[in-house]
Amino acid sequence: MRPAVATAVLGVALAVAAPTTWVLTRPAATAGAPVQQSLGAPSSPEAASAEPGDLFTVTARPAAPATAEQRPVPVRLTVPERGVDAVIDAVGVQPDGQMTLPADVDRVGWYRFGPEPGADGSAVIAGHVDDRVQGLGAMAPLREAEVGDEIVVTGSAGTATRWRVVSRELIQKQALPLERLFAREGPPRLTLITCGGPFLPEIGSYRDNVVVVAEPLP
Amino acid sequence: MSLIRTSLRATGAVGAVGALVLLATPATAADTATVSILHGVPATPVDVYANGERLIDDFQPGTLTDPQQLPAGSYDLALYPADAPDASGAPLLSANGVTVPAGANVTVVAHLTADGKPALTPFVNDTSAVPAGQARATVRHTAAAPAVDVRAGGAVVVPGLENPKEASLTVPAGTVSADVVLAGTSTVAIGPADLTLSEGTTTIVYAWGSQEAGFKLAVQTISGGHSAPAGVPGGTAGLMDDSSLPLPVAALSLAGLIAAGAGVLRLARSRG
Numbered sequence: 001m002r003p004a005v006a007t008a009v010l011g012v013a014l015a016v017a018a019p020t021t022w023v024l025t026r027p028a029a030t031a032g033a034p035v036q037q038s039l040g041a042p043s044s045p046e047a048a049s050a051e052p053g054d055l056f057t058v059t060a061r062p063a064a065p066a067t068a069e070q071r072p073v074p075v076r077l078t079v080p081e082r083g084v085d086a087v088i089d090a091v092g093v094q095p096d097g098q099m100t101l102p103a104d105v106d107r108v109g110w111y112r113f114g115p116e117p118g119a120d121g122s123a124v125i126a127g128h129v130d131d132r133v134q135g136l137g138a139m140a141p142l143r144e145a146e147v148g149d150e151i152v153v154t155g156s157a158g159t160a161t162r163w164r165v166v167s168r169e170l171i172q173k174q175a176l177p178l179e180r181l182f183a184r185e186g187p188p189r190l191t192l193i194t195c196g197g198p199f200l201p202e203i204g205s206y207r208d209n210v211v212v213v214a215e216p217l218p
Numbered sequence: 219m220s221l222i223r224t225s226l227r228a229t230g231a232v233g234a235v236g237a238l239v240l241l242a243t244p245a246t247a248a249d250t251a252t253v254s255i256l257h258g259v260p261a262t263p264v265d266v267y268a269n270g271e272r273l274i275d276d277f278q279p280g281t282l283t284d285p286q287q288l289p290a291g292s293y294d295l296a297l298y299p300a301d302a303p304d305a306s307g308a309p310l311l312s313a314n315g316v317t318v319p320a321g322a323n324v325t326v327v328a329h330l331t332a333d334g335k336p337a338l339t340p341f342v343n344d345t346s347a348v349p350a351g352q353a354r355a356t357v358r359h360t361a362a363a364p365a366v367d368v369r370a371g372g373a374v375v376v377p378g379l380e381n382p383k384e385a386s387l388t389v390p391a392g393t394v395s396a397d398v399v400l401a402g403t404s405t406v407a408i409g410p411a412d413l414t415l416s417e418g419t420t421t422i423v424y425a426w427g428s429q430e431a432g433f434k435l436a437v438q439t440i441s442g443g444h445s446a447p448a449g450v451p452g453g454t455a456g457l458m459d460d461s462s463l464p465l466p467v468a469a470l471s472l473a474g475l476i477a478a479g480a481g482v483l484r485l486a487r488s489r490g
């Protein structure tokens with residue numbers, strides 16, 4: 001009789017404790033300040049414009065066609081605390097208008113039409129969280145990023161920019177503040193994006209994006 | 219969009235400017251307009267006056283001013299030889315009542331007409347947003363030449379463009395090799411030149427000059443017309459699915475339930 005009671009009690013305890021522990025130990029959906037807040041206030045283009053009516057400070061420059069200046073591009077992303085270490089490809093947009101991501105889930109993509117890391121605005125680096133054939137991607141640990149995690153982005157010239165995570169948020173794809181995430185004005189920010197949240201088998205993708213925003217470290 | 223017809227009065231020994239059409243863009247700034255000025259009359263440095271005040275000193279052919287925020291309204295523009303001491307004499311070229319609508323982005327171009335006479339033409343620049351990854355390319359014929367075809371990579375992209383007309387295309391951002399040929403021929407008048415069409419910009423290319431002074435290209439780039447991508451894809455396998463219990467956790471929980479069930483069953487039997 002005693003062993004039977006013990007088995008029943010332990011069994012119930014296990015049945016309840018396993019999922020409870022799982023729920024309690026998984027990372028929270030958000031960490032730090034809301035992403036929108038960390039990206040800085042949207043800048044007002046009118047406020048930046050010069051005083052109207054200032055007729056006498058006109059400067060003129062040669063208008064001959066000039067070759068585009070080369071700017072440094074980021075080539076490697078590391079988040080030591082999370083074990084992220086990935087090569088960065090410069091990417092653009094797909095025909096459907098979505099940001100292009102490297103097909104190789106071990107690589108991540110930098111949105112080359114936006115700012116480079118360290119320039120004004122939000123530099124976006126994104127990657128696949130996983131792939132049916134390749135398994136987990138380089139960005140998979142992103143959903144465990146915590147405030148204070150350090151991020152290092154190495155540039156093509158060998159120089160590195162260092163960043164500190166200030167926000168992590170799970171945002172439904174339809175509600176993504178795209179204009180803010182891809183802002184080309186405002187304080188320098190590094191924005192890392194991958195997929196997360198519930199997987200929707202009917203459309204073969206995730207419902208949400210994991211968005212991590214970091215501020216520059218001196 | 220309202221249509222404003224502005225007539226420019228030609229004065230002095232040279233210059234005949236016809237009626238011009240200004241197309242006002244939707245107002246963004248309440249009462250200012252963005253104005254740039256391009257000098258496309260060969261070999262003639264000038265001073266530019268607006269409403270009787272000197273706006274630009276010693277303005278050289280082939281140069282473009284930085285965009286200026288000016289109060290919207292009507293301007294009397296006059297160009298004098300660069301060595302004229304003031305605006306008291308006869309101007310080389312003038313245009314009175316040039317309307318600058320609030321919120322518009324305008325480029326006023328001093329250039330030659332198709333038959334070689336100086337003229338002032340205000341163009342309204344389309345600064346509306348282009349899709350992510352794209353650029354707007356605008357070509358303007360302001361050279362003393364008949365109709366031209368504009369080619370990119372050897373293929374005609376703008377056929378039969380006449381002075382002082384313009385044409386715009388929205389194209390993938392990048393660098394194109396462009397040249398200008400006499401319309402319907404392969405006689406190259408300008409180029410080829412590599413043009414950088416930066417993403418999210420309006421890049422305006424002016425053909426200017428004359429047969430005697432040479433034909434050239436001038437480029438004006440207006441940024442701020444970019445759009446964000448439509449979204450960020452990110453995974454196809456569901457390995458990081460957040461909605462359901464991971465299999466090992468569910469199995470452990472189920473094992474607990476079975477053990478509890480077995481215990482209860484044994485308890486019931488031993489009592490019965």
